[in-house]
Amino acid sequence: MASFVSRFSFSRVGNYSARILAPLGRRSLTTANSVLDHEQKELYEAASSFAEAEMAPIMLKHLGSYCLTEPGTGSDAASLSTSAKKEGSKYILNGSKAFISNGGDSDIYIVMARTGGAGPKGISTFIVSKDSPGLSFGKKEKKVGWSSQPTRAISSKLIIYCWYLFLLKSILIINYNRIINKIKDIKYAQIASCSLGGADSSLRAALEHSAVRKQFGTPIFDFQNTQFELAEMAGRLNASRLMVRQAARMLDEKSPSAVAFCAMHFEKLNRCKIIVAYNIIIKQLSKTDYAGKQAHVELAERMRKRDPGSAPQVGDRVAYVIIKAAKGAAAYERAEDPIYVLNNGLPIDTHYYLENQLVKPLTRIFEPILTEKVGSLFSGDHTRSIHLTTPNTGALMRFAVRSETCLGCRVPLPPSKKSAGSNAVCVHCLPKLPEIYFANLQIANACQTRYARLWTECQRCQSIMHEDVVCSNSDCPIFYMRTKAQHDNNQQIKVMKRFDLSW
Known part of the structure; x- marks a missing residue:
């Protein structure tokens, strides 16, 4: 089955995988997750004749694992600490990975390691075989679910020679920054397909149970409130299925609607029509004495002055949005409580969200797809902005006559x-x-x-x-x-x- 799914993944990554994984997830989420084939997608997205001719047959015959998560940084690829240093004609791969699916059972491990400076541009992808000297595995993790799929930590202290790159016995280096974002998009669509299968199975079980379970001598399916709940479940499931298939189709078509999608969100943001909930940033208030001023800490102090009873305490999560303020004001001065913003009609700082929350992430996502055309996402009629009047709250407004x-x-x-x-x-x-x-x-x-x-x-x-x-x-x-x-x-x-x- 893994080989069957992988063949589709090498030809049309999104749509076929979404349609195949949903029926698999209906019976077993573990089986569906085991054939998510992140490692095949890694090679597929590299799109080189070498990968197609040499690596594709190997990946179709063997089980692989995708090694990104680390104990200290999680899945934050830009902050990973596993290193790969080149010394002469060899690489020294040193570090550890955590929560690796099929760890210990897979034959091939795709390991993300840092070969350059900080950030995602300094990361390379290494394909390591299970029998490589210095590769060790931790104990099988105890999980609430998916117990039939092993999850282990992996530690590596490898010395790999460059000529192995040609013999394919230990390692193949692929540029990380060019393909990782597309891999994540495919992964999320496929995991959503697995969840659709599990949700469909749950709905079927609920329908069968409601037909045989009786209350007051009548099957509970005949009660109107039960029918409403089941109908709502079915409606949400169908809506989710259509959404996942649309996302998979866009992946196969290289996202031709990316410009239209960005235009819609740029227009909403520029016209302040976007929901405030989508602009909220949440950080935990772990302490109050940082070396530099933090937005959530300063906001918590202001909220404490307004209402000490409802203000966040150390250990709480602080939600905030960035609002418009005087030119040159720091971010911590523009952070404000979303409820306070809604109640007082304060305008959102659209420029901040455009530059930090949209332009930079979308550039990383679509640059491998649109290449030099990525600039069309952020220029044109859809980026025109409007000016709002001065906020109707503040110290000076106390002297104004409305x-x-x-x-x-x-x-x-x-x-x-x-x-x-x-x-x-x-x-x-x-x-x-x-x-x-x-x-x-x-x-x-x-x-x-x-x-x-x-x-x-x-x-x-x-x-x-x-x-x-x-x-x-x-x-x-x-x-x-x-x-x-x-x-x-x-x-x-x-x-x-x-x-x-x-x-």
Whole structure:
């Protein structure tokens, strides 16, 4: 089966693997995960005639393991410490890897090691055989699930000669930076396919159980609430399946929609239409005395001054976003609590997120695919920005006098320009008052509907449909969506109260 899957992976990496791994995952997630063939993808993405002619037959006959995770840095490839130093005609590979799937059972190990400076550009990929001298394995890890698949730590103290590169007995060096991002994309799509198989199997088991399990003399499948739950499970499963297959198809087509995808997110970010929950950065408050000022530490101190009872303590996770501030302000000065941002309407620093959260990661992902055309992702009409007005909060705003504006033409409404019996429009927009009222009424209905749906989702999450939602999970995007929807709903209620319905 591994050979069968690998043949598809060498021809069309995404779509075929996604369709094959889902049925495998339906019966056994361990089996599906064992044939994820990260090591075949590594060679496939290298796309050299040498790999196709020499390495492909070897990888189709033997089981391989992908060795990236380390005890100290996890899967952060840019920070790995395993080194490979060249001394004359040989390499000395020194380091350790952790949580390696099929460790000890695989015949070939693809090891990431640092051959250059810091960062991902100094990393190379080594293909090491199991019988290489100096390669040792730790004990089999005890896991909650997937016990039939061995997971071990690997330590290496190898001396490998360069001429082995031609004999393929110990090592092959591949440029890491050129292929690692594409490998991760393929890996995530395939793991998602395995999860789809497990979810489909769970849904089938739930359907069978609901047909035979009886309550009050009736199969629980006949109860309406059970049918609702099963229908929702099936709907989410189908939506996930379509999403995974679309991602796999984009991988096979070399992501032709990458520009459109980036354009959509650039436009939302520039127009401040993107959900705040997607811009949140979370860091643990491990201590308060850093050598340099940290954004989450400074924010925790400001929150402590606002409300000592709800401020984060040492050991808590601090969520924050970067907002607009004076030119030249440091990042720790622009960090703010997402809830405070939502309640006060503070603008997000779009330039910070474009440069640090979109441009740099997307360049690393799409540069191997689009090569010199990668610049088209970040230039064009979709990158045009708009300017927001000055925030309506802050020290200076304490001395400002706020005046209401006309809901039609948006001009300020001093007492002399207010229409008789209405605080909503000016005298010039009074003939359009019914149209303006119904337009705002539609907005109010949309705000109430969105807030009600998010509230119901949170009630379903806490499994209590008849009580208030008690949730402050900073890791859940729905929490921030619900807070934003509640704020928008309250603001729209204030707008509707400005209308005098005596007419």
